[in-house]
Amino acid sequence: MVRAYILIQTEVGRAAEVAERIRGIEGVTEAHDVTGPYDVIVQAEADDVDALGTLVVARIQRLEGIARTLTCPIVNI
Amino acid sequence: MVRAYILIQTEVGRAAEVAERIRGIEGVTEAHDVTGPYDVIVQAEADDVDALGTLVVARIQRLEGIARTLTCPIVNI
């Protein structure tokens, strides 16, 4: 199992709408509106790095209103 | 009361227009055109962090011509 934080920049004015819909995606465990250089921060999990990549590109990035996503996989060192 | 600086990138060529209209929004106390990586810098205030978030997302980001906003809440340490 790979877990990750996904830092999201949305199109202007759409942060609340994106945060709400993103919570409905399987694999997303938490999603919050934030201030700062990012608009929404998500916590997600997937079976492995490839599945994580697919979750981001094929499902999260398909939501309307998303401009950029930055995936930060959690590593246990 | 929470006060903040909001650093704004506008769509190309729209800095002057955005700075002017943003001054009309309740909660915005100052707005200036600047050079550098940002186009307009605003000073704003709201009752608390959530109200500040709403001011940014629900009113400032609704103005035409805004590309990115970066909210920097003032903290008294």
Added chain:
Amino acid sequence: MVRAYILIQTEVGRAAEVAERIRGIEGVTEAHDVTGPYDVIVQAEADDVDALGTLVVARIQRLEGIARTLTCPIVNI
């Protein structure tokens, strides 16, 4: 209560050590090593924005090995 994500860049080679010691700070609820432009991502809470600022500057930033911190307060819009 104000909650926030704090994105941390550490001095090279010190991510694991920082993540471990940061978990011991009161107000920090979670801390993970990550890959990407940040080395550690923390979840924290404080009474208000000023208390959050003090938690970051007066306690988290005092840990050895921290280079930059970026605080992203959670807003409920």
Added chain:
Amino acid sequence: MVRAYILIQTEVGRAAEVAERIRGIEGVTEAHDVTGPYDVIVQAEADDVDALGTLVVARIQRLEGIARTLTCPIVNI
């Protein structure tokens, strides 16, 4: 007269100390601790762009604890 916002990143843990001492510099009209990618945001004024450059390099940057400064001159378009 040229006015500017100066966005400052300080060495970790030194934001409060820098904000306090910077208020004592002639030409600085306001200085605040903030959260986000910057630690202190200053408002300053000088006779012209060269004088502004000198204020930044020869006085503000001489304060202990400053890591980076980003000067954003205000322009009246």
Added chain:
Amino acid sequence: MVRAYILIQTEVGRAAEVAERIRGIEGVTEAHDVTGPYDVIVQAEADDVDALGTLVVARIQRLEGIARTLTCPIVNI
């Protein structure tokens, strides 16, 4: 007289076209296509900072194909 470097990001594929047309704007003294995080670097001059701001917002940013501009005024310290 104020001189400045203006670092320009263009829409994808339009660097050459932007560099060529920008050379025709009064106040622009040089313009080059470059690789790296910027696509075109311009050298320009104006009577003062406000005139420089107007040159950037009212003429350079009006050219088709420009995505972001970053103005770096030259200072004689």
Added chain:
Amino acid sequence: MVRAYILIQTEVGRAAEVAERIRGIEGVTEAHDVTGPYDVIVQAEADDVDALGTLVVARIQRLEGIARTLTCPIVNI
């Protein structure tokens, strides 16, 4: 011969499609989907720096779905 890494940000959701089509361009030797601040990383080669610039602007940036490219020429020091 000049070789380079080209770091590419794509429009949201189009990383896989861009990586696949970019492999078909003459001069591109490898292309991978990645996570982090970039979506696709390409390895390419050209006769000299100008030819590299033309490869990037006139062919790679012409592909649909590309938002930003950052060319990092390899240097033998």
Added chain:
Amino acid sequence: MVRAYILIQTEVGRAAEVAERIRGIEGVTEAHDVTGPYDVIVQAEADDVDALGTLVVARIQRLEGIARTLTCPIVNI
């Protein structure tokens, strides 16, 4: 097996030295000096994401002269 590009900023003047020594680390398959916002770009592989994190933090970041590393895991979507 997880493969990744690692984008490295070195201390000034140490790019060539870092690129040479990094090639000696087990798991590093290629390393090049580059121009642009990064100084060295490495290709590496490890058994999984955690092993990749350990390779970066426990071995690559231990080399003298490294200032920042940015790990971009390759994903097969």
Added chain:
Amino acid sequence: MVRAYILIQTEVGRAAEVAERIRGIEGVTEAHDVTGPYDVIVQAEADDVDALGTLVVARIQRLEGIARTLTCPIVNI
């Protein structure tokens, strides 16, 4: 002949000193103090990309007071 702009961040307070000494390096044709995210912008030329890399790493980066350099080679498309 390859020409390039080199965008330099200096250690705080050392911009003027760096700009002056950098003008003495063979291959540097112009150097200016600037405001904005960079402190000094240099114009330089070398026989080819490798020679440009050597000029940057082996001579410019050896000057005291330099923190980061970003080389943007000029391309004729």
